Amino acid sequence: MTPRERFLAACACTPVDRPPVWLMRQAGRYLPEYRALKEKHNFLTLVRTPALAAEVTFQPLQRFPLDAAIIFSDILTIPEALGQPYRFREQGGISLDYPLDSPERIQNLNADGVADRLDYIGAALRQTRAALGPDTALLGFAGAPWTLAAYMVEGGSPSPNPAVLRLAQSDPVQFGELMEKLAQAVAASLRLQLAAGADAVQIFDSWGGLCPDEHYADWSLRWIRAVIAALPPGAPVILFAKGRAHHAAAQSATGARVLSLDASVDLRAFRAAHPGVVTQGNLDPLLLERDPETVRAATRDLLRAAAGPGHIVNLGHGLTPQARIESVAALVETVVQSAAAPA
Numbered sequence: 001m002t003p004r005e006r007f008l009a010a011c012a013c014t015p016v017d018r019p020p021v022w023l024m025r026q027a028g029r030y031l032p033e034y035r036a037l038k039e040k041h042n043f044l045t046l047v048r049t050p051a052l053a054a055e056v057t058f059q060p061l062q063r064f065p066l067d068a069a070i071i072f073s074d075i076l077t078i079p080e081a082l083g084q085p086y087r088f089r090e091q092g093g094i095s096l097d098y099p100l101d102s103p104e105r106i107q108n109l110n111a112d113g114v115a116d117r118l119d120y121i122g123a124a125l126r127q128t129r130a131a132l133g134p135d136t137a138l139l140g141f142a143g144a145p146w147t148l149a150a151y152m153v154e155g156g157s158p159s160p161n162p163a164v165l166r167l168a169q170s171d172p173v174q175f176g177e178l179m180e181k182l183a184q185a186v187a188a189s190l191r192l193q194l195a196a197g198a199d200a201v202q203i204f205d206s207w208g209g210l211c212p213d214e215h216y217a218d219w220s221l222r223w224i225r226a227v228i229a230a231l232p233p234g235a236p237v238i239l240f241a242k243g244r245a246h247h248a249a250a251q252s253a254t255g256a257r258v259l260s261l262d263a264s265v266d267l268r269a270f271r272a273a274h275p276g277v278v279t280q281g282n283l284d285p286l287l288l289e290r291d292p293e294t295v296r297a298a299t300r301d302l303l304r305a306a307a308g309p310g311h312i313v314n315l316g317h318g319l320t321p322q323a324r325i326e327s328v329a330a331l332v333e334t335v336v337q338s339a340a341a342p343a
Contacts, residue, residue, distance in 0.1 A: 003067035004199065007137035011200060011236040011257055013278050013310035018339035019303065020067035021332055022139070024240075024260075025318030026060045027072050030325065033059050043088055047074050050123035057128045061136065063325070064332045068137035068200075071125050071193070075143030075204055078185050079152050081117040082109040086151075099155030099163065103174050111181040115188045122196035129197035137200070140193030144205035144241070145182035145227070146220035151207075152178070162210050168219055175219075183223045187230035200236035202260065203227065209243030221250055228255035238280055242317065248274050263316025268305040279306065282316040283331070288323035292330035299334040 001009070007020040028034055034056060037046065046052045056072040076086040076094065085097045100106050115122075121140075129138055143151075146164075151157065153164040168175045190201045203224060211220045220241075228237050239256035241247070245265045252259065252274075261270060261281035271279060287298050302313065313335050319328070 002135040003065075004135050004137040007067045007312070008199060008236065010310060010312050011238075011278060013276070015309045019306060019311050019313045019335060020137070021313040021335040022066050022068035022070060022137075023060075023319055023328070023331075024070075024315050026066065026070065027056045028319060029321035030319055030323040030328070031059055031063070043074075046072065047077065048120050050120055050127050053120075053124035054127035054131060057124070058131050060328075061132070064329060065336050066136075066332060068139050069128060069132060070139040070141060070202070071121065071128060071198070073121055073124070073141070075141070075148065075206075076151065077118060077121065078114070078142060078148055078182070078189055081114045081189075082111060082181060082185055084109065084152055094151065094156050096152060096155045100153045100167075100178065101155075101163075103171075106174050106178050106181075109178070109181050111184040111188075114185045115192045118189055118192060121189070122192045125193055125196035125198055138198055139200050139202060139238075140190060140196075140198035141202040141204060142186045142189045142193075144203050144208070144220065144239075145179050145186055145223035146211055147205050147207040148182050148186070149175075149178055150210060158207060158210060162207075165210065165212075168215070179219075179223050183226040183230075187227045190227065190231055190235075194232060194235055200238060200258075201231075202238040202240060203256070205239065205241040205244070208241035213247075216244065216247055217250060221247070221254055224251075224256070225254040238312075240280075245270060248277060252277055258312065260312075260314065261316065265316070267302065271306065271308070271311070278310040278312075280312040280314045282314070285315045285317050285320050285323070288315075288327045288331065289320060290324075290327060292324075292327050295327045295330040296334045299331050300338075303335070303338055 006016045009016045010020050053072045057069050089095050150164045153167050237256045238258040240260035242262045258278040258280050263282050263284040
């Protein structure tokens with residue numbers, strides 16, 4: 001079974017020889033080869049230059065026997081394509097050029113032609129597919145409309161009193177207009193990525209936890225459902241919604257084939273409660289800052305908790321810059337070796 005076949009079979013809840021494994025944010029600052037590239041090019045140049053994005057995407061697969069590569073990009077490419085550029089502050093953190101603090105700024109966002117403005121992502125996927133060959137899965141991704149709105153209305157990372165909540169509560173008409181444009185743009189981006197060679201796509205609702213429970217269906221899931229409905233039928237979609245596992249049934253109803261779980265979720269209990277749901281996750285990323293033997297033990301525990309078809313081994317969030325290469329290797333090797341372990 002090739003890594004690509006293994007990954008797609010797991011997405012379909014079909015038995016496989018072992019769970020597939022890839023890691024969120026698997027390319028990045030924990031790798032010296034990535035840091036070497038960052039000495040020559042800033043982050044936005046890496047994202048916007050297809051050859052460089054493909055090179056960064058491929059770096060972790062040259063070290064670890066992963067089953068899938070995820071394209072190196074950023075969720076804020078969509079606000080930029082809508083007309084709201086972003087950058088990284090020298091002191092750290094994300095900054096958009098302006099917040100969406102007026103109806104005029106929301107109305108000026110242009111969702112037409114987003115795919116054309118994001119063609120560099122398609123080019124990076126095509127180059128990555130050529131480098132990977134046919135046997136490794138390739139993933140694309142985008143931010144969920146709610147999470148993107150949280151950044152865009154704030155003009156950066158959401159504050160303790162998020163501006164997107166005030167907009168949704170005080171001006172539902174303008175909020176709805178923003179979300180319509182975001183759903184259209186996210187769908188266009190994901191269609192582009194699937195056409196360029198992505199085998200599956202992940203939607204990151206990283207700020208889903210900001211959304212009040214009573215509004216989660218209307219303010220977040222409604223728009224994820226609209227995005228997935230606009231994709232080619234049968235396209236595997238992974239949904240990561242941090243802090244929202246208690247809405248699993250509603251998340252599955254969006255059309256997402258896989259639910260990616262954060263590290264706070266009891267994986268064994270979740271799989272018992274939702275036996276028909278394909279899961280992904282949910283090792284604590286901070287474990288990868290510890291010694292390899294600790295990681296091996298935690299990975300073996302996760303494999304026991306995820307027993308049965310329909311699970312993709314991953315982290316409960318992205319790799320940290322402090323992750324130890326030998327500990328990442330221990331995680332992946334433990335999963336790979338599980339194929340030969342007695343049942």
